[in-house]
Amino acid sequence: MKIVSVVGARPQFVKLAPIAKAANAVGVDHVIVHTGQHYDPMLSNVFFDELGIPAPDVHLGVGSGSHGAQTGAMLAALDDVFDAQQPDWVLVYGDTNSTVAAALSAVKMHFSVAHLEAGLRSFNRRMPEEHNRVLTDHAADLLLAPTRVAADHLAAEGLSERTVVVGDVMTDVLYEVRAEVAERPSPLVDELSLAPGDHYVATIHRAENTDDPARLREVVAALSNLDRPVVLLAHPRVVSKASMYGIPLTGGSLIAHAPLAYRDLVAAVLHSAGVITDSGGLQKEAFLLRVPCTTVRTETEWVETVELGWNVLATSAEQVATGVMRRRPDDTGAAPYGDGHAADRVIAELSARPSHRSR
Numbered sequence: 001m002k003i004v005s006v007v008g009a010r011p012q013f014v015k016l017a018p019i020a021k022a023a024n025a026v027g028v029d030h031v032i033v034h035t036g037q038h039y040d041p042m043l044s045n046v047f048f049d050e051l052g053i054p055a056p057d058v059h060l061g062v063g064s065g066s067h068g069a070q071t072g073a074m075l076a077a078l079d080d081v082f083d084a085q086q087p088d089w090v091l092v093y094g095d096t097n098s099t100v101a102a103a104l105s106a107v108k109m110h111f112s113v114a115h116l117e118a119g120l121r122s123f124n125r126r127m128p129e130e131h132n133r134v135l136t137d138h139a140a141d142l143l144l145a146p147t148r149v150a151a152d153h154l155a156a157e158g159l160s161e162r163t164v165v166v167g168d169v170m171t172d173v174l175y176e177v178r179a180e181v182a183e184r185p186s187p188l189v190d191e192l193s194l195a196p197g198d199h200y201v202a203t204i205h206r207a208e209n210t211d212d213p214a215r216l217r218e219v220v221a222a223l224s225n226l227d228r229p230v231v232l233l234a235h236p237r238v239v240s241k242a243s244m245y246g247i248p249l250t251g252g253s254l255i256a257h258a259p260l261a262y263r264d265l266v267a268a269v270l271h272s273a274g275v276i277t278d279s280g281g282l283q284k285e286a287f288l289l290r291v292p293c294t295t296v297r298t299e300t301e302w303v304e305t306v307e308l309g310w311n312v313l314a315t316s317a318e319q320v321a322t323g324v325m326r327r328r329p330d331d332t333g334a335a336p337y338g339d340g341h342a343a344d345r346v347i348a349e350l351s352a353r354p355s356h357r358s359r
């Protein structure tokens with residue numbers, strides 16, 4: 001059996017790591033296609049190196065652009081790749097432009113498509129990711145849902161027959177890395193001479209927080225006025241918008257820092273007082289590490305983190321301050337994101353099902 005994984009953005013490389021390992025363990029032919037959506041070494045190469053992911057077999061080098069230009073360039077290039085590879089399954093990850101491009105190219109060429117992290121919904125139709133998810137779920141042949149809630153969303157859209165709950169593959173990686181970094185000090189804490197457990201880790205990159213100067217100014221002001229140092233692991237999008245609008249990213253409690261490699265990120269979060277983010281993955285990672293999270297958005301796809309008290313939504317400066325200073329949530333043994341073996345289940349599901357090519 002041949003699986004072609006298509007990835008392009010940072011969180012997809014994290015999800016790819018356990019899949020590549022699980023595929024290798026059972027001798028499945030696994031081909032990795034990198035669209036080039038993320039090209040900065042700290043958003044791309046570093047994940048392949050440190051998570052032991054084989055180098056991409058195909059690199060499309062698409063780079064940045066408007067949604068249409070970026071997605072369209074990938075779509076055109078992927079037709080040739082799938083034609084040459086003749087995969088049994090095309091595996092697409094999450095909700096990025098790389099995901100929707102690969103799903104669309106593959107279904108039109110009659111290759112079977114499996115969507116990993118299917119069924120997540122923000123119900124916010126202003127997010128590009130929401131369109132990417134919905135379109136990919138409705139195009140795909142097999143919907144690999146991370147949670148029960150995700151499977152319920154798919155059922156509500158008439159897609160339950162194509163759905164299987166496998167758990168969350170990011171949990172697989174996180175559990176492995178947590179065990180490695182738990183006993184060691186955080187390199188970020190050492191580098192910035194912070195007191196352990198006395199800083200917040202922040203990431204901000206969503207268009208709704210970065211692209212409007214008034215909104216970005218408000219978010220930066222909120223982070224600059226907190227009660228502890230806030231290390232902003234600054235994604236290229238926020239760096240470029242802040243410089244365009246003349247908004248300094250260091251000042252008051254706020255310290256801008258380059259993005260971190262995965263192990264260093266996990267260590268920085270584990271040894272922090274809290275996380276402030278608009279990232280999807282980081283909300284869940286904070287929960288799995290039992291670090292309180294404040295999410296700078298009006299909604300979240302990972303509703304379990306909010307229901308269990310480990311995540312709160314906050315948009316104004318006041319809500320962010322109240323969120324980070326809230327009482328530590330009650331401990332919980334809940335495991336809505338699975339047992340750390342989701343990737344094995346994904347490979348087993350793909351191996352067990354006939355693809356269009358084998359029929």
Ligand code: UD1
Nearest residue numbers: 009010011037038039040043064065096097128129236237
């Ligand atoms: C993308 C995903 C988002 C995901 C995020 C993870 C879409 C629509 N969005 O958002 O869901 O949470 O990745 O990081 O697919 N840039 C660089 N270097 C890079 C990559 C981007 O400088 O390596 C800059 C470019 O100016 C680019 C901007 O960042 O225009 C935005 O990058 P893009 O890949 O379009 O979206 P992200 O914001 O990273």
